[in-house]
Amino acid sequence: IATISFYMLVAIKVHAVIQECILDKINRYLQLSKPEQSKFNESGQLALFYLFSFIWGASILNAEEFTMNLTSFWKDYPFSRMLFQEKFFYICQIAYWLHALPELYFQEVQKEDIPRQLCYICLYITHISGAYILNLQHLGLILVVPHYLVEFIFHALRLFYFPDENMQKGFIIWALLFIMVRLLTLTVSVLTFGFGLARAENPGFSIADGNFNIFPVRIGCLSAVCSTQAWMMWRFVNFQLKKWREHVKDQIPEKKPANPKKKRTKKEPGKRQWYFSNAINNFLDLTPGKKKRKSI
Numbered sequence: 001i002a003t004i005s006f007y008m009l010v011a012i013k014v015h016a017v018i019q020e021c022i023l024d025k026i027n028r029y030l031q032l033s034k035p036e037q038s039k040f041n042e043s044g045q046l047a048l049f050y051l052f053s054f055i056w057g058a059s060i061l062n063a064e065e066f067t068m069n070l071t072s073f074w075k076d077y078p079f080s081r082m083l084f085q086e087k088f089f090y091i092c093q094i095a096y097w098l099h100a101l102p103e104l105y106f107q108e109v110q111k112e113d114i115p116r117q118l119c120y121i122c123l124y125i126t127h128i129s130g131a132y133i134l135n136l137q138h139l140g141l142i143l144v145v146p147h148y149l150v151e152f153i154f155h156a157l158r159l160f161y162f163p164d165e166n167m168q169k170g171f172i173i174w175a176l177l178f179i180m181v182r183l184l185t186l187t188v189s190v191l192t193f194g195f196g197l198a199r200a201e202n203p204g205f206s207i208a209d210g211n212f213n214i215f216p217v218r219i220g221c222l223s224a225v226c227s228t229q230a231w232m233m234w235r236f237v238n239f240q241l242k243k244w245r246e247h248v249k250d251q252i253p254e255k256k257p258a259n260p261k262k263k264r265t266k267k268e269p270g271k272r273q274w275y276f277s278n279a280i281n282n283f284l285d286l287t288p289g290k291k292k293r294k295s296i
Helices: 002-030 034-064 084-106 111-133 137-161 170-199 215-251 271-286
Strands: none
Touching: 002 034, 002 084, 034 084, 034 111, 034 137, 084 111, 084 137, 111 137, 111 215, 137 170, 170 215
């Protein structure tokens, strides 16, 4: 707890340096509105964090070769020993997401954005802390690394979208990767909690030994992961439907208002036509040397 508190203060300082030295200068150059500045600052901070965390987590997975053997997620559970890099990774992750709570006040985030940011911050703290406390660090790494890659792509595209709104093609690639990562997360979670740890269940539940492999804990973890993925997919589908409706609405041309005046028929000439014809008849009647025309 003391180590996490220390690195939380370090994260606050690093956050302030990035904001003052990089993001504020870009904001002054782009001259964005206040809502756009808030979203730009959020994406700028998160893009750097996701990129750094993805590279760090991928290097740990490569060194430990967790991805080469799926049984490593549940084999020899509980994992009582943890490498320094792996433990330090989890400590920094928890510290960063805890520091994001006071940053909502320091960054003067708009009130309408606070519930959204508070929601995903709490989800990160819950899932990463749960994987660390329950000795599921191998599973947590394999799930968080591809997720961070997709989130980095999204926020990087978002940064390029603010100065140029035509930069939208990259979001198609992000959407495909988003769906693939959700399916990967569900598949690995079901294999680990539903099959792997269930077969290696140890009835000796012990908090001191870090053994949490019992049925209620497995069901709780699997339910938390599945419900979070379902919630993310629900938000994703609603967002895509909203954008699709806006696109269709922009493509439909506006109808011109109908002319309330009725079209004149040949039997009912207008006033101008009647006046012009009478003027010609009067001219012919008054012309010298011409016989008087009979009125028609």
